[in-house]
Amino acid sequence: MPDLSRIKEREKLKPKAGDEPHWQRLRQGCYLGFRPSKKGKRGTWFARAYDPDGNKYRRKSLGDYGALSGHDVFSQAKVDAEGWTETVESGGERARDMVTVKDACEAYLAEKPGAIAEGVFRRHVYSDPIARVKLDKLRRHHLRSWRKRLEEAPALLTRSKKGEKRWKERAKSTVNRDMVPLRAALGQVLKPGAPNTDAAWQEALRPFKGADKRRELYLDxxxxxxxxxxxxxxxxxxxxxxxxxxxxxxxxxxxxxxxxxxxxxxxxxxxxxxxxxxxxxxxxxxxxxxxxxxxxxxxxxxxxxxxxxxxxxxxxxxxxxxxxxxxxxxxxxxxxxxxxxxxxxxxxxxxxxxxxxxxxxxxxxxxxxxxxxxxxxxxxxxxxxxxxx
Missing domain, CATH: 1.10.443.10 (Intergrase catalytic core)
Known part of the structure; x- marks a missing residue:
């Protein structure tokens, strides 16, 4: 593992495949990460902490600490990582600035950038009423309503060279794929609710069974x-x-x-x-x-x-x-x-x-x-x- 406290060693780090940060172990269950910028900027810091309740590691983007310089950057990142780890270990309390569903989606993209998830959030979440629902108030009926709107939204079939758009009814397999990013984003900050209750937000996002049809068209x-x-x-x-x-x-x-x-x-x-x-x-x-x-x-x-x-x-x-x-x-x-x-x-x-x-x-x-x-x-x-x- 690199020593992220050393500025010269940090500057030599190269971006890793899949935008994975370089990690340094601070103590058991607590890691500090740094992801170099591909565009020559300051790079982004991350914290990774073991969540005993979920039996898995959680990550949080800490930002680039643009207001700090020199060794102060590492010192502050270390303090923030250790503080967030204590929060996770004591019960997994969400960050104070993560209030709404939209906040959870943006936090998810900060940790796991991806064009597919970003596109789904932009088209079906950010402009939808679900985006403004507070995470501690989120219930199954909120997501059932969102899913119904998703199912009823037409899917873009094709766009002609003249710019004309054609639409079709959204297939169940498409609905399944479009629910994945939101389910993942919420799963990082919310525990599953008790089954068969309105607190069971996850039940509204269950995929349709048998929706993914086998591709039949084959070219030899x-x-x-x-x-x-x-x-x-x-x-x-x-x-x-x-x-x-x-x-x-x-x-x-x-x-x-x-x-x-x-x-x-x-x-x-x-x-x-x-x-x-x-x-x-x-x-x-x-x-x-x-x-x-x-x-x-x-x-x-x-x-x-x-x-x-x-x-x-x-x-x-x-x-x-x-x-x-x-x-x-x-x-x-x-x-x-x-x-x-x-x-x-x-x-x-x-x-x-x-x-x-x-x-x-x-x-x-x-x-x-x-x-x-x-x-x-x-x-x-x-x-x-x-x-x-």
């Missing part, structure tokens, strides 16, 4: 090759990478040059759905492809860039893929996620262990079994048939 290797051949623009490298690795499009778009080590043929996926960085080894043929993409680029630059040098996003990759799908004569419903699903399907069909597929794709074994278990069952039937006589 020849169809994916036809799709790649239909590209003639800047999207080609990005889409080809989607056909080579079982990564989420957003995770692939977030990769920077420093995430790829051509000497060891390893790729670090830092920004993904579960926010847990992971490293995968690439075969030589895919490593050669990535080597070509990073050539001449700075370490902080995206591996896959658009014409202006910026990273890809869902609004940018959507239309080139739709156009290529039409040109290649493929099902019009095919999308970037169809490619991920198809690659995972092929890996399962190749009899790669489910655990390995889960690690490569950044998901759980349970999710792989849920959505692709039927492929394993089919292979099991073929294996049994082959030994029958």
């Amino acid at each position: 290797r020849d169809e994916r090759k036809r799709m790649i051949e239909a590209f003639d623009g800047e999207a080609l490298p990005f889409v080809k990478a989607l056909c080579l690795l079982p990564l989420r499009p957003g995770a692939l778009a977030s990769l920077t040059v420093r995430d790829f080590d051509k000497r060891t043929r390893s790729l670090t996926i830092g920004k993904d759905k579960n926010d847990n960085p992971r490293q995968i080894s690439l075969p030589q043929v895919i490593a050669d492809f990535f080597t070509e993409q990073v050539k001449g680029k700075m370490p902080a630059a995206p591996i896959f860039t658009r014409g202006g040098g910026e990273a890809w996003n869902k609004d940018a990759w959507k239309y080139p893929i739709k156009e290529a799908v039409k040109v290649a004569g493929l099902p019009l419903a095919a999308s970037a996620y169809t490619l991920r699903h198809s690659v995972i399907t092929d890996l399962i069909r190749a009899r790669l262990p489910i655990l390995t597929v889960a690690q490569l794709s950044g998901t759980s074994v349970a999710m792989i079994e849920k959505h692709y278990g039927h492929l394993v069952r089919d292979d099991a039937e073929e294996a049994l048939a082959s030994i029958a006589f």
Whole structure:
């Protein structure tokens, strides 16, 4: 662990994957953390304390202490971390400035920054009456009302090149995903209420069962090759990478040059759905492809860039893929996620262990079994048939 009290040692620290702070143990169950700024600013301090009631560690952002300098910064951060730890250990009292649901959401983002959670809070929480409800007054009926408004809110289907928006009814699976950030934010500051009472705020945020349907649209290797051949623009490298690795499009778009080590043929996926960085080894043929993409680029630059040098996003990759799908004569419903699903399907069909597929794709074994278990069952039937006589 670094010695955060030493200014020179602190200045040498580099940002860690997933924006995880560098931690220093102050005493048992009490840690002080420092996260260097990627933009050359002062950096942010954090406290981490063990909560005996919840049997887990809790974190709190302490800020950058902009009014202090030199050794005073560490001294004050240490005092604040130890004071907050005593508060947590004595019963988990919330910070005095955390009063409303909105405060809890903002505190959650300060500790766990993420575009998905930030977007959900901005669209469905901050402008909603739930944002102003005080945490100590929050009840199940508040969240039931919020959930009803969420379910009734139309979901954006697509936006044409002329700017026209199209909407559709919000699917249960979408509702499930949109409830996750709020449930996580409240779970950090509130204990679950007694079951079947109005104090049981958590019961209103239970996900719909069976809402996540299995993806059925699959493109085989020849169809994916036809799709790649239909590209003639800047999207080609990005889409080809989607056909080579079982990564989420957003995770692939977030990769920077420093995430790829051509000497060891390893790729670090830092920004993904579960926010847990992971490293995968690439075969030589895919490593050669990535080597070509990073050539001449700075370490902080995206591996896959658009014409202006910026990273890809869902609004940018959507239309080139739709156009290529039409040109290649493929099902019009095919999308970037169809490619991920198809690659995972092929890996399962190749009899790669489910655990390995889960690690490569950044998901759980349970999710792989849920959505692709039927492929394993089919292979099991073929294996049994082959030994029958």
